[in-house]
Amino acid sequence: MRRAALPVAALAAATALAGCGSSGSPGSTDSADASKAELSVSASYMPQPVSADMAAGFLTIANKSGAKDELTSVTSDIAGQVTMHSTVGGAMEEKTSFAIPAHGRLVFKSGGNHLMFEKLRRKPEQGQKVTLKLTFAKSGPLTVEMPVRSATYNPSTGH
Known part of the structure; x- marks a missing residue:
């Protein structure tokens, strides 16, 4: 034994x-993994553009972790270029990155931070979805399917 x-x-x-x-x-x-941000995207939409060469996009990036990160670029197959902008006091300014705080959110909304899809390869129509890739300083990229809404869509009213 x-x-x-x-x-x-x-x-x-x-x-x-x-x-x-x-x-x-x-x-x-x-x-x-504990030092990486835990990112998710919600409330994404693109109002149907009135112009054939430019469109706007909005979304919210939530970070559930204690690690901060930074959105460094956005690309889309429908646009030659996607730029990021902030709006402060009515003045729009192009940004090269946006901070995403630990346990916080980065919000892109009408009248505030927003994405500009420039040099459109095709004009997105209401009911379609636009694919975009979000690239971050620390976390892996996220692919988002952004629905195209009516040109007058307002997320707070649903119209």
Whole structure:
């Protein structure tokens, strides 16, 4: 009986030590993931553009984690270029990035921060969806399907 207990104890100890090596150590996947933002996108929409060469886009990026991040670029197959803008006191200014705070949100809405789809390759129509790729400083990219709404759509009223 004593002989059987020794190999079982040695196996249990080896298994326990192997488990300790990866969980929570500085180079482990677990701790690397803890430093990344947990991002999600909601409330995305594009009003049907009135111009054949330019459109606006709006969305909200939520960050559920304690790590901040930064939106660094947006691309779309329908536009030659997508630029990011802030609006403060009625003045619009192009931005190269937007901060996404830890446990916070980055909001793009009419009259505030917004996306401009420039040099449209095709004019999006109401009922279609536009695909865009959001690129971040730390997190992996997110692909978003943005619905095209009526030109007068207002998310607060649903019209």
